[in-house]
Structure formats: C-alpha cells, structure tokens
Amino acid sequence: MRRGLEDSGRLHGTPPPRWARLAPVVAVVVLCCAQWLTPGAELGYFLAALPAVAAFSYGPLGTCAFAVLVLVLLGVPQLGVANARGTDLATVAFVGLLSVVISFVRRRRDDQLVSVRTVAEAAQLAVLPPVPDQVGPVHCSGLYRAAQRGTLVGGDLYDVRAGPYGVRAVVADVQGHGLAAVGTVAALLGAFREAVLDDPELAAVAARLDRRLVADAAAASIRHPELFATAVLLEFPPGLDLVRIVSCGHPPVLLLRGSTTAELDVEPGPPLGLGLTVPELPKVAEVPLLPGDRLLAHTDGVTEARDADGGFYPLASRIPVLADDSEGLVRAVWRDLEAFTAGGPSDDVAVLLLSLPAMETRPGVPWPGVP
Structure with missing residues (x-):
C-alpha cells in the first residue's frame, strides 16, 4: 500500500x-x-x-x-x-x-x-486515495511524496482501476508541483476513471486526458497559458499475459525480470495538453509478460533527483540492489533516494509497481466485465 x-x-x-x-x-x-x-x-x-x-x-x-x-x-x-x-x-x-x-x-x-x-x-485523500494491494489480478504497490512540506498531494499522480477492457493504470506528472497543481491532478484522475469504463482503446484514454487539459487551459488561459502533463498508461487486457503501454513524453517504464532491469522500448508521444489529433495519437506498445515479471513506473522526481555532486539518481542500476528489501521495493527506493539526495528530492515523487501473476495462479480472481 x-x-x-x-x-x-x-x-x-x-x-x-x-x-x-x-x-x-x-x-x-x-x-x-x-x-x-x-x-x-x-x-x-x-x-x-x-x-x-x-x-x-x-x-x-x-x-x-x-x-x-x-x-x-x-x-x-x-x-x-x-x-x-x-x-x-x-x-x-x-x-x-x-x-x-x-x-x-x-x-x-x-x-x-x-x-x-x-x-x-x-480532501487530499479524496482526490488521490491509496492504491489497493490488488486490482483484479494485478498486484499493486506504490509510494507518493509531495515536494511541498505539509501536503499529501502535489503535481504527480497515479491510479489503478479495473474496467470492462482490463485493468488500467496511469502515472503522470503535471506542470508545476505542490498545491497549485492539485486541481489539474483531480481533473486528470476524473478523466482517467471515466475512460477506464468507456474507452475500448488505450490511445483513446490518452486522447481523453489530453482534451481535459486542453479544455482546462482554455478556461484558465490567463493563469495557465501552457498547461501540460507527461503520462504513461498501462493496460492489462483480460486473460492475456501481456501489458499494453502508451507513453506521452513520460520517463520509460522499467521491466524487472529476475535479476535484470530494462527500460521498455515504447515510442513516446507528445505530452498531454498539447492537442492530440487522430494521426498524432501515441503508439500502443504490447509487451509479453513472464511469470514473476514486475513493471515499475515512476515520475521524473525520482530520476532527476541529484546528489551533492550534481549527479542524477541511477534508478535502473539501483533496482537489483534494492529488490530483496523486506519492506518492499518501493519503500526501499524511497529510502535509497533520501540517502542519495541527503534528505529527499525537491520535486514530487511517485512510484508504482505492478505485477501480473501467471494464469494458473489466478483462480477465482475474475476480470471486471468478463463472465
């Protein structure tokens, strides 16, 4: 949790x-x-x-x-x-x-x-409630830290929802951070939760989120002349051992397979809020999953955190060292990040770990919308 x-x-x-x-x-x-x-x-x-x-x-x-x-x-x-x-x-x-x-x-x-x-x-927990340990057959583990002291929600977001087209997840980073970005976070989460139920294609989910930001920017053009967000969308289709991924200018998702960690090769689309059109919809990548595979999505508050010498946090190379932590990988990443930056990063941080058990280990866990 x-x-x-x-x-x-x-x-x-x-x-x-x-x-x-x-x-x-x-x-x-x-x-x-x-x-x-x-x-x-x-x-x-x-x-x-x-x-x-x-x-x-x-x-x-x-x-x-x-x-x-x-x-x-x-x-x-x-x-x-x-x-x-x-x-x-x-x-x-x-x-x-x-x-x-x-x-x-x-x-x-x-x-x-x-x-x-x-x-x-x-109010903040109503905007971004904790992600459960399991959504459908997908196991979830996440961590969120807002950069602004004394707040629970900042400019990052993530959510995992089940719908008729499978279990879908989003990790996004909106422009700005702290309480000023909470309104945008709430709007994106609302649009995503509707899209989970209504849109059969993952690229259409991205388009819906993009329209939401474009509309919000037009309604508040004086305060937000440029309102955008990077995001990665993941979809676990019913009954299939694979994940579909759409990236909108977001840091790549990491695939943890055994003792190896690799960035998934997904063609990135433009960030949300720039006005996606049908020819410019981001590509949907399909990645087969093996038993025990885990997917780690994160915001740039993790990989752009710097140490005292100005070096960036090497998340991919640190994962194998932290993978066996008894308190869980996401907690281990946060502790390691705090030690690396000597007190914690200055930007919002969101980390979401997802895994899909093998088919034979999922009896009695129905997919929503599937008989």
Whole structure:
C-alpha cells in the first residue's frame, strides 16, 4: 500500500515533545535544589519565569498549577527558596495569570489548526486515495511524496482501476508541483476513471486526458497559458499475459525480470495538453509478460533527483540492489533516494509497481466485465 497518503498522522496536530513537558518540572527541582545548596545566592526568583515556559506545552489548568506552585515556593519563607512579599508576589501572580491566558489561546489555536489540517487531509485523500494491494489480478504497490512540506498531494499522480477492457493504470506528472497543481491532478484522475469504463482503446484514454487539459487551459488561459502533463498508461487486457503501454513524453517504464532491469522500448508521444489529433495519437506498445515479471513506473522526481555532486539518481542500476528489501521495493527506493539526495528530492515523487501473476495462479480472481 502506498505510504505517504496512508500515513494519516502526517498532517494532524501532535502533542508537544516529552522534553518540553518535562522542562518546567526539571527546572523547579534544579532551581530549588540549587537554592538550598547555596543559601547565600538568590536563585529562587528564576522560578517566576516557569509559568510562561509551561504555557507552551501545558493547557490552562497545567499552567495554572505551575503558577500556584511558584507562588507558594516564593511566598512561604519556611520552604527556603525565596522570601517574596507584596509587589514581588503580585508581579509573579500577574505573570502566572498572563501565562494561563496565553496557554488558553494557544490550545484553542492548536485545536483549530488540527481541525483545518484534518479537513485538508480528507480532501487530499479524496482526490488521490491509496492504491489497493490488488486490482483484479494485478498486484499493486506504490509510494507518493509531495515536494511541498505539509501536503499529501502535489503535481504527480497515479491510479489503478479495473474496467470492462482490463485493468488500467496511469502515472503522470503535471506542470508545476505542490498545491497549485492539485486541481489539474483531480481533473486528470476524473478523466482517467471515466475512460477506464468507456474507452475500448488505450490511445483513446490518452486522447481523453489530453482534451481535459486542453479544455482546462482554455478556461484558465490567463493563469495557465501552457498547461501540460507527461503520462504513461498501462493496460492489462483480460486473460492475456501481456501489458499494453502508451507513453506521452513520460520517463520509460522499467521491466524487472529476475535479476535484470530494462527500460521498455515504447515510442513516446507528445505530452498531454498539447492537442492530440487522430494521426498524432501515441503508439500502443504490447509487451509479453513472464511469470514473476514486475513493471515499475515512476515520475521524473525520482530520476532527476541529484546528489551533492550534481549527479542524477541511477534508478535502473539501483533496482537489483534494492529488490530483496523486506519492506518492499518501493519503500526501499524511497529510502535509497533520501540517502542519495541527503534528505529527499525537491520535486514530487511517485512510484508504482505492478505485477501480473501467471494464469494458473489466478483462480477465482475474475476480470471486471468478463463472465
């Protein structure tokens, strides 16, 4: 299953770190012990700052408890911490009250932020839901990482859908990245899901996606004078051990066969959004599949990622090294990519791994639309 979208806590608010909650308690103990061990020094008055520190990690009640504790330690001489009176105690009490107010405002702001982020996450997951482990007889594994921090969806997309003409998949990279490209991603996914059900030919699916982008660009010509996307479409026809592929200016699909990795030789067509016409529809390539074959489609956020010396990530040569990772190939590719770029690539990344078991290993897995 795709990580990155199913990591549901990624956009949610998180509690303060443990050290932030322990800091005021440790400070109380340390300052009191230091004061008792050095009676001539006046260290106890540093306790007056603790309610303000507690306000960053505790709620109003917790902050109030710290304020009361500080007032007791400073106002009771018998405790040997300090001997504050009158104006000093009033000042500490005012700081404590102000800290409680700050804590209340911070808690309300955090709750509102969690609510907004939860809604944003739900909306993004509705646009690009996780790909299931299996669609029809096709096994799927994918990973998505958006370049813009704090988002789940960027300018890349992929989807796998079953229909009357087989199982079809798309991996695409639209112009731009981050939240600005999410509208285009949603439009392309909607067009693809309709085409899976309606268009008998894979090239017609590409033409439908192209029309969608052309129409969107015409409707928003001021903001998007040139709206385009690269894409690769894959189709697993019912009952056949082969895959049909259409490439629209997209990085080539990798065929993983045993210990070897090779780029599939597919004649690329123009990117989507440039106005495909019937004579210019991209060619459909048919590739026979053997038992155990896997297909890895990806966006250029993977292969165009650079290391500190400016070198590109060598995906094809790294696949044999990563293929036996216990957590799965796509997860291994992402970890390797993070290490290669020292923290992760600066562009959106999508990786989709597909495999079709041999016919004799597929009993009871019907193709949609096939009796």
